[in-house]
Amino acid sequence: MQAHRAAARAAGEPLEPLKIGVLISGSGTNLQALIDRIADGSLNAKIELVVASRPSAKGLQRAEAAGIQTLTLSKEIYADPIAADEVIAHELLEHGVEYVIMAGYMRMVHAPLLVTFPNRVVNLHPALLPSFTGAHAIADAYERGVKVTGATVHFANAAYDAGPIIAQRPLAVEEGWDIDTLEAHIHEIEHELYPHVVQLLADGRIHVRENLTVAVQE
Ligand SMILES: Nc1nc2c(c(=O)[nH]1)N[C@@H](CN(C=O)c1ccc(C(=O)N[C@@H](CCC(=O)O)C(=O)O)cc1)CN2
Numbered sequence: 001m002q003a004h005r006a007a008a009r010a011a012g013e014p015l016e017p018l019k020i021g022v023l024i025s026g027s028g029t030n031l032q033a034l035i036d037r038i039a040d041g042s043l044n045a046k047i048e049l050v051v052a053s054r055p056s057a058k059g060l061q062r063a064e065a066a067g068i069q070t071l072t073l074s075k076e077i078y079a080d081p082i083a084a085d086e087v088i089a090h091e092l093l094e095h096g097v098e099y100v101i102m103a104g105y106m107r108m109v110h111a112p113l114l115v116t117f118p119n120r121v122v123n124l125h126p127a128l129l130p131s132f133t134g135a136h137a138i139a140d141a142y143e144r145g146v147k148v149t150g151a152t153v154h155f156a157n158a159a160y161d162a163g164p165i166i167a168q169r170p171l172a173v174e175e176g177w178d179i180d181t182l183e184a185h186i187h188e189i190e191h192e193l194y195p196h197v198v199q200l201l202a203d204g205r206i207h208v209r210e211n212l213t214v215a216v217q218e
């Protein structure tokens, strides 16, 4: 997929918008950043489907306001996580999705998604991996008293937060910040970093090497 886009770019051919599916569980501010960058013409992508792991995800309202189709899963379906991912993978394929963009999606993704979308499931993490993995990275970093933190975008593999790193942005933590201030600054860099990485994917500028590190042609 990336090679095809890289070749088209090199040949000076216009690139089709990258068709993405966005997986959420919460407020959806990163989804909103993608919506806004697409709307202002600075991101060559189309959000074909938003999948929410819970009906309470506020990001659903953002998707509906932008006229984007949504799929909402209840916690019952996750009792069988493989079956849940089979449903999600089927719907994403039905909608022509090329890349799966996780933005605050708080469920593990399994083989039905990882095999259907090899090196095409992407995740955003609010720390500089491999530091501070898990669902509570910001709180853990704050409590540790870190002086530098940041955000990471990586491909997902079968484990949490362990896939090939695509991009990172550092953030210097200032004296006197409370955890809410730290979180707000992390979100600020995420809202710039994630759309930037999706544009790199749209341009075919990302290549996963044999050793599972990532080459990025900025
Ligand atoms: N196969 C993968 N699935 C997911 C990945 C991944 O890297 N590989 N990333 C996560 C997102 N994530 C960090 O970026 C993350 C989300 C949740 C957890 C976690 O420990 N979850 C708890 C439940 C937490 C809750 O429901 O509040 C758990 O699974 O017990 C860790 C990391 C998305 N999926």
Ligand SMILES: NCC(=O)N[C@@H]1O[C@H](COP(=O)([O-])[O-])[C@@H](O)[C@H]1O
Residues within 6 Å of the ligand: 024, 025, 026, 027, 028, 029, 030, 031, 059, 103, 104, 105, 124, 125, 126, 134, 135, 136, 137, 187, 190
């Ligand atoms: N381990 C995964 C994780 O913590 N992801 C984090 O969830 C937030 C989602 O915010 P949003 O719903 O406002 O986009 C983001 O900060 C993202 O890095």
